[in-house]
Amino acid sequence: MLKPLSAFVLSLMATAASAQDFPVTVEHAFGETTVAEQPARVATVGWANHEVPLALGIVPVGFARASWGDDDGDGLLPWVVEKLEELDAEVPVLFDEGDGIDFEAVASTRPDVILAAYSGISQSDYDTLSRIAPVIAYPEAAWTTTWREMIRQNAAGLGMAEEGDTMVAEIETRIEAARDAHPELAGKTGMFVTHLDPRDLSTIGFYAAADQRVQFLTDLGMDTPQAVREASEAGKYSGRISAERIDLFDDVDVVVTYGDQARLDELTENPLIARFPAVSRGAVVLLANDPMGTAANPTPLSIDYVLDDYLARLSAAATRSE
Incomplete structure (x- = not known):
C-alpha cells in the first residue's frame, strides 16, 4: 500500500499551499472560478471529491454521505474512515444527496471553497452553490472526470x-x-456493463469510453472493445x-457488472445473452454493493485499498476468456 503521509510532510504541504500566490483561478465546464485566498474551510459535493483534501491532509467541514458501498451504514467508506483516523479527525458534516444537493446543509458549514470536480452538477446547481462559496466544477462534462x-x-x-501532481x-x-x-x-478487452x-x-x-470505470480497466492493462468505443457518445458516461x-x-474478453451469481445464472438462460461470448464462458x-463494487469507480483513496483484489478478480x- 502507499505509505501514509507523515505529519512532517503534511506540514510541508500546508506551508507550500500558504506560500503559493493567491488568488488562483481554475477553468471548468461552467467557465472559471477564482479563489481569492487560501481556503480554511473546504466543503465538497458529488462523488469522492472529499478524498482529495483528505489525501492532502485537509479535513473538509462537510462532504456527501456515502450511499453505495457503505456496508455498515455510517455514511463513510472504509478508506475514508482510515484517513480520518490517521489525521486524528472527527467525522465532518455529511450531506445527504439522495434527492440532490442539500444546499442549506452545505451553506451551514460556511465553506471558503466547494470542490465538485467529479459530479453531475447542473448550471443551476453551480449558480446556487456559487452564492455560498467559489465552486470548482468538472473540467468538461458531468460524471466524466477521471481520477x-x-x-x-x-x-x-x-x-x-504541485501536491496534486505528486499524488497522481x-x-x-x-x-x-x-x-x-x-x-x-x-x-x-474489458467491458463494464451497467446492469x-x-x-x-x-x-x-x-459505461462509455469516457467513464472512469472503463478508463480504470485501461489503467490496469486492458483494452476497450471496439464496439464500446464506437457506441460511446462524446460527453456521455454511459x-x-x-x-x-x-x-x-x-x-469482449471480460465483462464487469453489478449483481450476484444467481442473477448471472438466470441471465445465461436467455437466448440473447447466451450469444454474448464472455458471459457464456463465465x-x-x-x-x-460493497467497498469493492464502489472502488471499481476509482477514487484517490480507494485505488490502493482494493487494487490487488480487483486485479485478482479480473485475472x-x-x-476463462481463453
Missing part, C-alpha cells in the same frame, strides 16, 4: 496544484507495479445498444 483530473482540479482549487504520480507508480504482476491482462436485468433484456447498458446486436460484443467479474475472469 487524475479529480485530483488535479480539486487540488488546484486548494492552491496545491504516486498512485500511477502503485498501479503500474500492480499491473506488471498481471501480464495476462495485457491485450484483453443485466432479466426483466428487461431489450437493451444492453454499458450508453445503450439493442440486445439484438449483441454480436457486436464478440471481441468471464465475468460480479461486483456487489481470474481473463483466464
Whole structure:
C-alpha cells in the first residue's frame, strides 16, 4: 500500500499551499472560478471529491454521505474512515444527496471553497452553490472526470496544484507495479456493463469510453472493445445498444457488472445473452454493493485499498476468456 503521509510532510504541504500566490483561478465546464485566498474551510459535493483534501491532509467541514458501498451504514467508506483516523479527525458534516444537493446543509458549514470536480452538477446547481462559496466544477462534462483530473482540479482549487501532481504520480507508480504482476491482462478487452436485468433484456447498458470505470480497466492493462468505443457518445458516461446486436460484443474478453451469481445464472438462460461470448464462458467479474463494487469507480483513496483484489478478480475472469 502507499505509505501514509507523515505529519512532517503534511506540514510541508500546508506551508507550500500558504506560500503559493493567491488568488488562483481554475477553468471548468461552467467557465472559471477564482479563489481569492487560501481556503480554511473546504466543503465538497458529488462523488469522492472529499478524498482529495483528505489525501492532502485537509479535513473538509462537510462532504456527501456515502450511499453505495457503505456496508455498515455510517455514511463513510472504509478508506475514508482510515484517513480520518490517521489525521486524528472527527467525522465532518455529511450531506445527504439522495434527492440532490442539500444546499442549506452545505451553506451551514460556511465553506471558503466547494470542490465538485467529479459530479453531475447542473448550471443551476453551480449558480446556487456559487452564492455560498467559489465552486470548482468538472473540467468538461458531468460524471466524466477521471481520477487524475479529480485530483488535479480539486487540488488546484486548494492552491496545491504541485501536491496534486505528486499524488497522481504516486498512485500511477502503485498501479503500474500492480499491473506488471498481471501480464495476462495485457491485450484483453474489458467491458463494464451497467446492469443485466432479466426483466428487461431489450437493451444492453454499458459505461462509455469516457467513464472512469472503463478508463480504470485501461489503467490496469486492458483494452476497450471496439464496439464500446464506437457506441460511446462524446460527453456521455454511459450508453445503450439493442440486445439484438449483441454480436457486436464478440471481441469482449471480460465483462464487469453489478449483481450476484444467481442473477448471472438466470441471465445465461436467455437466448440473447447466451450469444454474448464472455458471459457464456463465465468471464465475468460480479461486483456487489460493497467497498469493492464502489472502488471499481476509482477514487484517490480507494485505488490502493482494493487494487490487488480487483486485479485478482479480473485475472481470474481473463483466464476463462481463453
